[in-house]
Amino acid sequence: MSEIGLRERKRQRMYQTVSDTAIRLFLEKGFDAVSVAEVAAAAEISKPTLFRYFPAKEDLVLYRIADHEQEAARVVAEAEGAPLGALRRHFLAGLERCDPVTGLNDDPRVLAFHSLLYGTPALVARVYAYQQRSEAALAEALGGDLDARLAAGQIIVVLRILANENWRRIASGESVEEVRKDAVAAAERAFGWLERGLPQLAPG
Structure with missing residues (x-):
């Protein structure tokens, strides 16, 4: 597989992992009770990295239905x-x-x-x-x-x-x-x- 293909797969896995982590926390504690910093920590990435993938907190949830x-x-x-x-x-x-x-x-x-x-x-x-x-x-x-x-x-x-x-x-x-x-x-x-x-x- 090409390097571009590998990078794209890695990027998509990151989107999925961070979104799934955020949704789990939101379901456990409520959307408003969870900060972006908490999501980043749980996903083991920095807050700036999270924002490169998801510009807004709401995007962490909407990603799950983006394909539709x-x-x-x-x-x-x-x-x-x-x-x-x-x-x-x-x-x-x-x-x-x-x-x-x-x-x-x-x-x-x-x-x-x-x-x-x-x-x-x-x-x-x-x-x-x-x-x-x-x-x-x-x-x-x-x-x-x-x-x-x-x-x-x-x-x-x-x-x-x-x-x-x-x-x-x-x-x-x-x-x-x-x-x-x-x-x-x-x-x-x-x-x-x-x-x-x-x-x-x-x-x-």
């Missing part, structure tokens, strides 16, 4: 057919495999992370910015004009609400199997509405 920021845009860019058809299939496949992004996952670690993310005001603000970037990336994949931006806004909101409803029910004590049928039906219904409202993006 442009997921909808990737699905559309790689789709051979209509964008909404591809996004529908992708979301339903996520429900089938209990992808945490769909909210249909009852692993205690996933639930704890979700509670941290949406129970911390500073993180909620960053999630909003994350969703804006997701929307902008999707709009670009759909063409980048005003119609694309309007469509992307509707699609991202639908995906967020579907996932949050699944998470709400599971967090209240229902199992994945109790929620799954309703989650699939809700997704089918929501994408049906999108396709009727955005016929230019729907399967022919």
Whole structure:
């Protein structure tokens, strides 16, 4: 393997290790109760080194979902057919495999992370910015004009609400199997509405 490849792997391992260390501390003590210096010490790196990887404390948490920021845009860019058809299939496949992004996952670690993310005001603000970037990336994949931006806004909101409803029910004590049928039906219904409202993006 090339030296560049080795450096990149080392860099990615550092990101993962520091983020995992920070999230563990945040879950144990609370986000506001843990300082960046504590995270750096636990990860056995200096504070300046930590900031080279994560410019803000909130980034230590958001790193775990960073790969999903442009997921909808990737699905559309790689789709051979209509964008909404591809996004529908992708979301339903996520429900089938209990992808945490769909909210249909009852692993205690996933639930704890979700509670941290949406129970911390500073993180909620960053999630909003994350969703804006997701929307902008999707709009670009759909063409980048005003119609694309309007469509992307509707699609991202639908995906967020579907996932949050699944998470709400599971967090209240229902199992994945109790929620799954309703989650699939809700997704089918929501994408049906999108396709009727955005016929230019729907399967022919």
